Amino acid sequence: MAEIGLLLKAALPSLPVVGQLPGVRKAPLEGFTGLTRERPPVTVERDHVDAYAAVCGFPAKDTVPLPYPHMLAFPLHMAIMTDAAFPAPAIGTVHLENSITGHRPIGIGEELAVSASVGAPLPHPKGTVFEFVTTVRAADEVVWESTSTYLRRGRGDASASAGSSFPDARPTGTVWRLPADLGRQYAAVSGDHNPIHLYPLTAKALGFPRQIAHGMWSKARCIAALENRLPDAVRVDVAFKKPILLPGKVELGSSPVEGGYAFALTNPSSGAPHLAGRTTAL
Known part of the structure; x- marks a missing residue:
């Protein structure tokens, strides 16, 4: 049921008429400076890591696959995208690029703090892009970082970088x-x-x-x-x-x-x- 509610929250702003209703309508692009979300510390659980590894082709190990922390960050990305202050609907926003930096292997059972933020929109030849930056810490140590670049199609800037x-x-x-x-x-x-x-x-x-x-x-x-x-x-x-x-x-x-x-x-x-x-x- 939570998944259905999240999908509705992601989709409703894209619908004609409904998308303009109070509580659904997105904030204007102009003036948007960014949002940040954090989650409570989370312990890396073997069952979930093993399930992810099996779907993605990784062997089962005592450390997590390099892209795995994105699983911990994705709920934060969605929380930002479905916030009324974020100026683009989640549905229809396209994932263009992703960069992951692993500073060291992360072990099963480690407790991690995960935060995600997005800044002001940037121009793109096909519309507007938003860069979501995720940071994962173990105690005070940054162990993993990523940047996910999302495109909202619309009026673009031909002089902007295409990626x-x-x-x-x-x-x-x-x-x-x-x-x-x-x-x-x-x-x-x-x-x-x-x-x-x-x-x-x-x-x-x-x-x-x-x-x-x-x-x-x-x-x-x-x-x-x-x-x-x-x-x-x-x-x-x-x-x-x-x-x-x-x-x-x-x-x-x-x-x-x-x-x-x-x-x-x-x-x-x-x-x-x-x-x-x-x-x-x-």
Whole structure:
């Protein structure tokens, strides 16, 4: 029931007429300076970590997969996006890029403090972007950070940056077959029940031919494939390109670059890009 309530809160501001009602209407873009949310200290639980690892292709270990703390931050992102003071509806806001910095491995059973904040909007050629910065601390030590860049389409600024670029990554011949229920599997562990990821009918209602994979699943799956080559302190940056339709196939690309690896996911039939990124040793 809580999930349904959150989805309604995320979707209602996008609806004609309803979106202008008091309590639903979003604040204007002009004058928005930012919001911050924190959660009470949370203990990393093995069962949840293992469930996440299984969906994303990581082995079960005594430390968490590098992208896992995003699971702890996602409720804060949604709390900010569904706040009336945040000037864009959550539904229809597109995750463009994500950068994760792991300063050291995080162990099962550690107690973590998680905070997330977003600042003033930034121009983009296709609209406006918002950068959500997450910080995870163990006691007074910053152990993990991320920046998630979200786009709200609209009137853009042709002179603004269109985002990051990455080195080419050679196809490896590794093709992953993704099941139709992958979005539902990832939603069960992540809490991200955006309708575009769940069923053909719910995805079609929002303009997609059928359900699509979560961007953060695609990043996690790439990191899982590279994990045994990455150092304990590492940054992983990605840009999300074309949606991955489910069921479907994707091909992994990977090439060594200075300080790390370039990687990519493409459609094995057409070569269309789904994700591009790189790792950087710290």
